[in-house]
Amino acid sequence: MTATPTAAAAEAAEDRMDDGTTEIARQRHTDAKRAERKLGLMLVGPAVFIMLAVAAYPIIYAFWLSLNKADLRQPDANEFIWFDNYVTVLSSPIWWTAFGVTMLITIVGATLELILGMLLAIVMHRTIVGRGLVRTSALVPYAIVTVVAAFSWRFAWTQGLGWLAPENSAPLTEFWPSIGIIILAEVWKTVPFMALLLMAGLALVPEDLLKAASMDGANAWKRFWMVTVPLIKPAILVALLFRTLDAFRVFDNIFILTSGSNQTSSVSMVAYSNLIRGLNLGIGSAMSVLIFITTGIIAFAFIKFFGAAAPGSDAEGKR
């Protein structure tokens, strides 16, 4: 009995080998498991490859560019300049104006969208006549190409052309009216999307619960705040998260409505101008990275502070 523990274990293992148990224990993955894993990896392969190729690799590349001078107008003067581009951007009033404009559009837009979206959701959920009609028409703004809608608003407010244009001023050439119209265009297009997400939440509120609440003496207003809203809070947060991130990326509407004139550029717009018009890839990339980081912070804040559940996070279905 001088055998070391390891030797003893080996001996024991050998003993068990005889009846085949160890063989099974060691071979942890059964045929079925292995086939399943293989198929799983094969099926996600192409999607993962494309997402990596188009999103992951380029963002790393963008980060690299942002550390370089990379001004296409002076291609020979390229050099590695560490965080100089970030310093330039972060000390530029243009960037901070754009940042302020973007935040303004995001916050005001998302708030209006939430309120109007909730109203529209309630209408779509509760209407006793023409439900299909309402839902179909509500989808139109969602489905329409943003650029098309933007042109419609632009022409509507263009002096001497549009049905909304005032007699003797050009709203799209002034800062505040422009911002107002940009927000209007954003809100118009995305309220229906918001409303659909909220409506899905409303559909999950059991009718019986509302009836019970009304038997308990809650009026419609109280029922809404004390029963419906707490129950659909997850839906509200998810919708709000998506819209906030989306609003922060605002580009199409501003491009068409004002082209960023009168300091109405969003961060995406100034990044675009630096990249494509100014051909300053270093500065543009630094802006891109900053936008990427801000987006991350917004998403993180939502998930951290509001506990917004990421859709599909419950991907593991129970068998």
Place this chain on the structure above:
Amino acid sequence: MQPETTNRKLMWWGVNAIVLLYAFVPVLWIVSLSLKDDATLNDGNYIPTSPSNDSYTAIFNNPDFLRALMNSIGICIIATLIAIAFGTMAAYAIARLDFPGKRTIVAMALLVSMFPQIALVTPLFKIETAIGLFDTWPGLIIPYIAFALPLAIYTLSAFFREIPWDLEKAAKMDGATPYQAFRRVITPLAMPGIFTTAILVFISCWNDFLFALSLTSTSNARTVPAAMSYFTGATTFEKPTGPIAAAAVVITIPIVIFVLVFQRRIVAGLTSGAVKG
């Protein structure tokens, strides 16, 4: 009881009318502009007084527009088909199969869906120029697929999750390999979901402006939204308003048809992925 329900119905019709106005006023305005003739274009009326099809004639005689329309249709259809094929595969794996790295992939898709596209414009521009994809169909199709994939994966995995587990178990018991179960039992059942997702993906491709603007330089691959924005600066048109409006109407028509025909499915698709978590 009778008058009360009538009143409530009237009230709801009133509310519905507001929704209809909300949805259609900007759309009908652009239709109206596209139908105005040169003389009345600037009259500021909401309704055209002397409708004409001049603007449509103009754009359908403009090779750049026709080319852009072809680009839009071709690029979006190809991107949709590929995104749906890859998305269906990935969504099934994520919803139903057990394999390493699943959570990472879900997180990655979520990350991509939150991605600010502008952050990719430069690197994609540089990469595509380097490998000769700039200003080509694949040059747009590939980013479109990448950004459509998260949407496709989320929506589809919600559909897959609704298919009873027992069907796969039954298929396995009947002698199917995991792939056969996917191909012959689950995919046919998910067809309605796949179709719905295809519509959503198509709409999102059709809507893209930023990539179309920055990854093309000629009419070779430029899609309609980007081409429209060049109408403004172009000198080929004296007054681009009419043609722009007409082009806008043309690319809106397929979308409106989708919405009219598939309202139910689009609603189901948009709401399935996002909320049930």
Place this chain on the structure above:
Amino acid sequence: MAEIVLDHVVKRYPDGALAVDDFNLEIADGEFIILVGPSGCGKSTTLNMVAGLEDITAGKLIIDGQVVNDKAPKDRDIAMVFQSYALYPHMTVGDNMGFPLRLAGMDKATIRKKVEQAAEMLELTQHLDRKPANLSGGQRQRVAMGRAIVRSPKAFLMDEPLSNLDAKLRVQMRTQISRIQKNLGTTTLYVTHDQTEAMTLGDRVVVMRSGVVQQVGSPAHLYAHPANLFVAGFIGSPSMNFFPGRLRPDGVVTALGEAKLPDQIRQALDGSTAEREVIVGIRPEHFEEASLVGDKPGATFDAPIDIVEAMGSDVYAYFTMKGDQARSKDLEDLAKDTGNDLHSGGVEVTARLDAAANVQRGRTARLWYDTSKIQVFDGASGKNLVTTD
């Protein structure tokens, strides 16, 4: 056709839940085995392990002498019928039934022939071209059976195949399944939580509880000689009445009074004749109205009848006897399963009497019970002290 052996089989789910613990069973070729137990006790898990749908944490599964732990379901040649039927909604009845054959690469003509044969056996011939959605519950159930039958597998696994049917159809299908199984002689493992199904269908019944096998035996054996309180309470409908009792050398004292124990029970208890606390079990059908019995040996008592239910063929009388309720882990588990965890003061008793019994609500009736049929259980362990199983 095959012999299936489960040898010290254990299932632990990845989340740590121990669903099946040390399951041992040898199923003979052609045998009809029922797995029964309250919901959540691990029946489906056991079945899925045999099917290959869940992997086995430890132990061996042997089919026809071969260890098949690692084999994929498709390589085990076993057919399964699901509670939800799991019919493929996009295929016709015929295609559903032919699906396993098509996967096996059989030629069209053979498939047609086999499907038609099975359809005939199950009276589905005129439905072959319909989609499952257009069938009634009973028809769907038969299609699910058909899909299992066509390929003549080594064994059938059925997971609560009848529980989605209404009560009447369930009884019909029960006999049909029994007949088909006897005709084909295919080894069958059948899961149910319904003890009536278990008692009427199987050659042998396996009673499970929280992942552990409680007793294996023929229905009659389980009924007459339950190994413990749990099996006693689970098998039989209405279920057995339990009384806390005190064992004395000459008999047993319960809320029903003192009763002399017949010789065979006393012998069985031999060795533990010391005075002690026990739980006494009496099945409802072992009560009778005293005046109908004559002079058969037994004990009598006065029962204050609360409720009388005349079922036609017999009469159920419910009454409450003063005294403590029998308490034990087994009985609590049973109560949890039936959701009947209301405690009243006293022992609630159900008696199944002859239709001619003269009992009335609110009156006191003189009842008799058969002391030769009573079961005596150890209060602490729940073990049956009478049966030497």
